[in-house]
Amino acid sequence: MAIPVVYNLRSVKARWTSAIVAILGIAGTVGVFVAMLSLARGFRATLVSSGSYDNAIVMRAGATSEMMSGITLDSVKILQDEPGVARLNGDPLVTSEVVVVAAFPLRSTGTDANVQIRGVSPSVLTVRRNVRIIEGRMFRPGLSELVVGRYATNSYSGLTVGNQVRFGGGLWTIVGIFDAGGSAFDSEGWCDGRVLDDVYKRPNNIFQSATVHLSSPDALQAFKDAVSKDPRLDVDVSREIDYYAKQSELMTRLITRLGGLVAAVMGIGAIIGALNTMYSAVAERGREIAVMRALGFGAAAVVFSFLIEALLISFVGGAIGCVAVLPLNGFTTATMNWQTFSHMAFAFKITPGLLVAGIVFALGMGVAGGLPPAIHAALRSISAALRSL
Amino acid sequence: MKFRALIQANLFRKKVRLLLTLGSFAVALFLFAFLAVVRDAFNRSGGIAAANRLATINRVSIIQPLPLSYGDKIARIPGVQRVTHDNWFGGVYQDERNFFPQFVIDPANQREVFPELVVPDDQWNAFLKDRQGAVAGASTAKRFGWKIGDRIPIKTTIWGGGAWEFNIDGIYHGQRKADDETQFWFQWDYFEERVPDRLKGQTGWYTVKLDSPDDAVRVAKAIDAEFANSPYETKTDTESAFAEGWVKQSGNIEFLILTIGSIVFFTLLLVTGNTMAISVRERTGELAILKAIGFKDSSVLILVLVEALAIAMFGGILGLALSELAIPVLGAAMSGMLPNLILSKSILAAGLGFALLVGATSGLLPGIGAMRLRVVEAFRRI
Amino acid sequence: MVSVNTNGNSSALIQVRGLDKTYWRGGEKIDVLQGLNLDVDKGDFVGFMGPSGSGKTTLLNLLGGLDVPTSGAISVAGDEITHMSRGKLTEWRARHVGFVFQMYNLVPVLTAYQNVELPLLLTRLSRSARREHVEAALAIVGLRDRSHHFPRQLSGGQEQRVAIARAIVSDPTFLLCDEPTGDLDRKSADEIMALIEELVSKHNKTVLMVTHDPLVAARAHTVLHLEKGVLVEASKPRENAMAGGGA
Secondary structure, eight states: OOOHHHHHHHHHHHHHHHHHHHHHHHHHHHHHHHHHHHHHHHHHHHHTTSSSEEEEEEEEEOOSSGGGGOOHHHHHHHHTTTBBEEEEEEEEEEEEEEEEEEEBBBBTTTTTEEEEEEETTTTTTHHOOOOOOEEEEETTSSOOOEEHHHHHHHTTTTTSOOOEEEETTTEEEEEEEEEOTTGGGOOOOOEEEHHHHHHHTTOEEEEEEEEESSSSTHHHHHHHHHHHOOOOOOOOEHHHOOOOOOOOHHHHHHHHHHHHOOOOOOOHHHHHHHHHHHHHHHHHTHHHHHHHHHHOHHHHHHHHHHHHHHHHHHHHHHHHHHHHHGGGGTTTOOOOETTTTEEEEOOOOOOOHHHHHHHHHHHHHHHHHHHHHHHHHHHSSSHHHOOOO | TTTTTHHHHEEEEEEEEOOOOOOHHHHHHHHHHHHHHHHHHHHHHHHHSTEEEEEEEEESSSSSSSTTTHHHHHHHHEEEEEEEEEEEEEOOOSSSOOOOOEEEEEEHHHHHHOOOOOOOOOHHHHHHHHEEEEEHHHHHHHHHHTTTTOOEEEEEEESSEEEEEEEEEEEEEEESTTSSSEEEEHHHHHHHHOOOOGGTTTSSSEEEEEEEEGGHHHHHHHHHHHTSSSSSSSEEEEEEHHHHHHHHTTTHHHHHHHHHHHHHHHHHHHHHHHHHHHHHHTTTHHHHHHHHHTOOOOHHHHHHHHHHHHHHHHHHHHHHHHHHHHHHHHHHHTSSSSSSOOOOOOHHHHHHHHHHHHHHHHHHHHHHHHHHHHHHHHHHHH | BBBSSSSSSOOSEEEEEEEEEEEEETTEEEEEEEEEEEETTOOOEEEOOOOOTTHHHHHHHHHTTTTTOOOOEEEETEOOOOOOOOOHHHHHHHEEEEEEOOOOSTTTTOHHHHHHHHGGGSSSSOOOHHHHHHHHHHHHHHHHHGGGOOGGGHHHHHHHHHHHHHHTOOOEEEEESSSTTSSSSSHHHHHHHHHHHHHHHHHHHOOEEEOOHHHHHSSSSSSEEETTTEEEOOOOHHHHHHOOOOO
């Protein structure tokens, strides 16, 4: 025979100040938990979405990032003819790229931050299908024209269509804004790779990477095999999406660890708060419990009853915590990507999975905070409880 | 003091609750210390940078090189005491995850420009004589268990590629707690020898030591003026300005930390306030008796406040002590991604103050309630 | 000598003149005490009786300085207490009144010794001086051997004895007891009353006691009834008890 839940509901209502304390403690913890993990997720998602499943990125063998890589024009020509490379009207869909970093003033602080400038092949939009021009137009090959991502134009002063900016020792005209679907590219500026080489006085026949659009996602293996067997090439091939996932590792790890630690510590604090609440609940209701036991409700029923109460409180707390941080979803912030030394904007990404995890975390805290007092309540001898006025 | 027995007895009345509340404080203070330490680490880069040093980089971009020939020209500018040049090596030791900063240094000027990074003379001399010699910072050496005489292989993809090998000839220590002890230095000559021709004769940046910090602005301007309109224009700034710019790019860490800190503060306040309120409520009868006997209203308030402060203090000290133990471990877990995590005395003091503030505040309302308690009503209520 | 019809000044230890006390309960005005007079001399043992709600406890609270009257005067050993500030009243209480309540007398987390010591903490006595007084008080109530026990380790009667020890430890001018035997069984009640009688006869204490139990009231030297807001003298208390009078 179970103790009716309405008893728990009324009891919580009667001691609502204590309940609110526990609820807020749990809400705060869950909020921080979800917020920090969504920060890490957002960072990773931004980078990962930069890569496409049906693109492959080619860099010098052993290079861990574009900046450290170098491939020759000749190698790119060889790559273009390997099996697996998609073609449009007979032309291979390949973009050979160089990335540099240039300083521009942030709108928010006025101080400079490093923007990644990517010198690309003019056909880049055929390879990167998730990028489209939303204002102005694409740059014309051979001219010092620049298109900027939408985060870049929002974060920095002066990166608007029609404006001219100076970097690399040259004067550039901004001719368009592009939308890269919230990926890292949205924080970049793109221009003709050849022009960039000239301005930065780099040798014209060396790039840092080549990105190839595959004829189909499964074509990767064929492409990879052909490339590794070719004695003229000394390169590594990875699926673009995997490359970017790896790029995000360092920062993601940092945020996840920091956030996880903070949430764990707060969780302990919340559990302590819940324990306090539940123990005082047990103490204040000692006589009621004893009477119920005397009436015939078993020890298990008592434990269950208190546990339900704790879970109720923690569920409400978890829900409040999740709802409180929901507005953060999509909120953009920015930080330095340590692997490219450039400033990158990304957005909090709250997924349904994360919310569920938050609620589960809350319920877990509820159990941890509700079980010991519940057991204590059940084990107290009935006569002792009745005696203590 | 004679009321000690009463206060002590009241505190230990419910041991479980006492432990839980102490635990609350310990947890909150631990978090506070951790957050303060991280915030400090991010802000500190501006603090320890020397006031009498400038950094000169390529104006176009920090990743672009400068000609080696600039060194002499910079040295001739009035106000410049010494100049040294460095390159970022960026190689990989065993695994990408074992990141630590590697610099190609100019041994002739290194120690004079960076006097706070100390190498014993005998080790330095051995290093000078060894073309493939290297000096490692104490914390990196500790991390990988390196000893003098070890041979360290490092792979690179930037500087022409390949596996380079070095002999650990020395280990440096920072003079101040905040100094960076993670760097790895090796010989410029060896570097210049091994890089492909097209990369020779260049350096990543110059560090300039000034005669006096007051010359900073003037010398910086002079250096940049010297190379204006050349193919490699420079941008010179004080070390601290540089570091601050770097930190600002890391985003709004401070805001994040303040937000979390506030959430913690208020949650703690709630929990302890509630606990105090419950404990006072339970003792209404006794408090009434005390007042009947002749204890002053204010005495009762003080009683409650002292209890709250005692819990706050002990819980707080516990939390801060835990953080002293845990923070070095946590710093290691961040695998060198954050600068040194240092638990400074001011953080400890602030933490304790914060704990006592929460204690006093949480005890205030119930204490005032106890103070205002009318004996007559109390008995009627029971 | 106890008197309820006095006027003007007398040489009594406790003098009450024209005491009025009015309550508001749920919008209703209740005049509990109406022009009450009382004289109590040193060494008197007075019992107050009356139906519940008659104001016995109110009277006790007023006499003990725990409450202030709507009008009227109370003076104890020459001190007029009705116009004292709360702070002064608290000090006065500490020096002049010993309380014994029906329940919640003792602080459960302190030992018997520590409980008895409590009033002395308000004085400037040294620790050894305090020890003397506490041990003397505990000896009087016959509980020296239990001084380090906690209230939960004592029986109800023993708890009340400790409470009495605490009430007398600072040698107050008079004792106020509100239903001191209310929670006890017959045997323990008898012991407590015997102790109180001893305090009066052997140690010349002045005791004012509220009770609803006629057998307990019978132990007092004078019994007063609270009726219609004033005190009325009863006939000889023992006769009253025999006749079954009193609530």
